[in-house]
Amino acid sequence: MNSPTVQIVDDDSAVRDALQWLLQSRRVASRTWESAEAFLDFVSPKLCGCLLLDVRMPGMSGIELFDRLRALKCRLPVIFLTGHGDVPMAVQALKDGAFDFIEKPYDDNALVDKVLAAIDHDTRRSAKDGSLLLLQQRLAQLTQREQEVMQLILAGKLNKVIADELNIAMRTVEVHRSHIFEKMQVRSAVELSQVLGVLGDTQDY
Amino acid sequence: MNSPTVQIVDDDSAVRDALQWLLQSRRVASRTWESAEAFLDFVSPKLCGCLLLDVRMPGMSGIELFDRLRALKCRLPVIFLTGHGDVPMAVQALKDGAFDFIEKPYDDNALVDKVLAAIDHDTRRSAKDGSLLLLQQRLAQLTQREQEVMQLILAGKLNKVIADELNIAMRTVEVHRSHIFEKMQVRSAVELSQVLGVLGDTQDY
DNA sequence: GTGCTATTTGCGGAAATCCACAATAGCCAG
């Protein structure tokens, strides 16, 4: 969809311009916002790249915006910018999943490096999310009954046992079984268990 | 093995005593060290609990000790203590896997909470490591050939195909297969794939 | 050499899976 872009949110136009100029000089696309509210109006799950976010702003603070974005499931990596060396805040932000926390004045090269790292991280995450989504779409194709049967298959139960537990004929289980394999695009219960295995560990940083 | 203990490393005896007294008053076991070197001599993989570590010390710094511990695969959660609000250092430490980063002067209750959280984290990690170790011990029981066969089973291949690829009789594959299930204490290829699935995601914080 | 383990193979049968062909029944949309 979109190409990786750095979203810059800062109330100080001088900072916004400096950042945008810096990134532009390194061939990194960016877009600026003068308040958390303005960006929040624009935010969409399709965004990719990263977010350069000033902590202290009139109105909604960067930290507040960060919380809102998390609530909105926006997974954009966030790099905080702050002029006030606040260790507890930095620690909390990172523990809450912020990608980085930089003090102003910042070093140009260091900042660009961190931005590039964040973009790279987001690119990888998007790819992972993509295959995860594909998997979930396949899962969604399964009918209710098929999902029930699948659970029992993954529990390692024999068709005979599954038939018993669901009070249906073994033949019916066999039919469901083959439909499940077909829809999930696997050829055995082992493969099924493996492709579904990655669903458990959806972590970030 | 050991009961959870807080290892306190600080060159200032007043700080050491204050921390130990504080923890003792909350019924948390602790032990103190006056230098990174002293602790490093004592460290063992059996330790559990957490590490309260002063950043700035004569000789080896807390950060240096932290690096050494990581190299030694010591998984003890580390809470840094520092008197100098250094945001970049805190950020780097957390990104490197430190559990927390606290500024002096610290709030007693907040510090104890973080210590308890770290101990809790370590306890969970130990449990996870334990079952992981058990799994690896079982894996180690498999002979070379059995491991080869297991790989192919996990690739979803039929016994017939496995026999072809290894240039052995199908019956041999069947024997290996049953030995594998027996040693790994599972009753089907699906279960096998599931118990081995957790091996992929050995992460921390 | 003897004993132990790993690796290999064959035979034969019980049990389970996979599948094509065929059919019944309920529900919902056009």
Next chain:
DNA sequence: CTGGCTATTGTGGATTTCCGCAAATAGCAC
């Protein structure tokens, strides 16, 4: 009401898995 989807079941056969019984070869340790 007719066509499509879902769920269900049956028959019968090909293929595969699982397993006990039996046994041969090779390497390694005591």
